[in-house]
Amino acid sequence: MTIPLDKTGCPDLHALVEHHGGYDKITPQAWAEFDRQTAEWQAQRRTGSQGNGESPASECAAADPETLCICGLPGTVSRPRKGGGRPIWRCEEHRDHWPYYAEIPLKRAAE
Numbered sequence: 001m002t003i004p005l006d007k008t009g010c011p012d013l014h015a016l017v018e019h020h021g022g023y024d025k026i027t028p029q030a031w032a033e034f035d036r037q038t039a040e041w042q043a044q045r046r047t048g049s050q051g052n053g054e055s056p057a058s059e060c061a062a063a064d065p066e067t068l069c070i071c072g073l074p075g076t077v078s079r080p081r082k083g084g085g086r087p088i089w090r091c092e093e094h095r096d097h098w099p100y101y102a103e104i105p106l107k108r109a110a111e
């Protein structure tokens with residue numbers, strides 16, 4: 001599985017969606033790989049491997065990378081990850097799109 005990258009080297013969700021022919025058709029394996037590569041890309045940015053401390057602003061990692069949605073926007077809702085690890089965040093637009101490794105919370109009686 002190859003994850004398409006954008007010109008900054010960040011995994012490109014839009015290209016991934018196009019590659020699979022739809023958001024819902026992206027396989028769990030592809031999601032896992034996408035998540036892994038995104039985390040890797042963010043870790044590289046955080047350690048400043050791009051050098052001089054004047055890293056260009058990028059919508060891909062503008063906010064706290066721990067709370068970013070898959071699309072790069074800051075997440076507004078989160079779910080725990082099965083088996084632990086960092087929680088998974090989604091923005092308003094993607095709040096119904098959770099990978100298979102996200103815990104599905106029980107519905108509250110009030111809802």
Ligand SMILES: [Zn+2]
Nearest residue numbers: 069071091094
């Ligand atoms: Zn999003």
